[in-house]
Amino acid sequence: MYKLRGHHLFCLLGYRGMGYSEEYVENMTRLHQTLRDYPNTLIHLVNGPDQLCEKYPNSGVYHCQDNSIYERDAAILEKMGLKIGQMLSWKDIESCIRKFVVPSDVQVICETCAWRSYGVCEEGIQEIHEGKRLRKIQ
Template identity: 65%
Template sequence: MIELRGHHLFCLLGYRGMGYSPAYVENMTRIHQSLRNNPGTWIQIVKGPDHLCDKFPATGEYHCENLTIYDRDQDILNKMNLEIGQILKWEDIESRIREYITPSDIQVVCKTCTWRSLGVCEEGIQEIHQGKGLKEVH
């Protein structure tokens, strides 16, 4: 089972192989590709640092504990009708994205995210709506 916090549900949609450090990228790629290849993987929604935060570099501010990140997590969980502690399959998360989320939601719930300007998260949501699943990362 993979533990994920709210905003990482969106980050995985836009993931294109970039990250905060080589170790972070390696970890995120492994989790991303695991979900892509096996959408029946069980996910537990957690509050605070998750399996992606495990490899956040120890240099600079540890934003995984930033209060604005917790707010973003909760905003996304609210939009997707999910709760902390809930366990469901990745394919069920994709289904909820199709039901509750539009690409333009990124501009609102992720307005302070430094990755938002790349536009990849909106693209990822659109691809989920089209039934494509997570994009392959090389």
């Protein structure tokens, strides 16, 4: 079981092996590939820093506690019909994405995210709509 906050549900869809530090990338890749290979893995939705935030580099402002990040978490969970405290499988999260999310939602919900300009999160949502799984990270 993994503890994840709302916005990381979208981040995982767009993850392509890039991140804030080597330690962060290793942690994100490990989680991402686990969910890809074992979609029945349970996710516990949490309010605030999660298992990905644990490896965010301690090099100044800790954005994981920023109000705008909490707002993004809440917006994504609301869009997907999910609530903090819920436990569900990654496969069920993908199902919620297919039902409630469209790629263009990233442009609105994640408007201030520095990673948005890469377009990979929209691409990841589209791939889930097409019945694909998370991408394999090389």
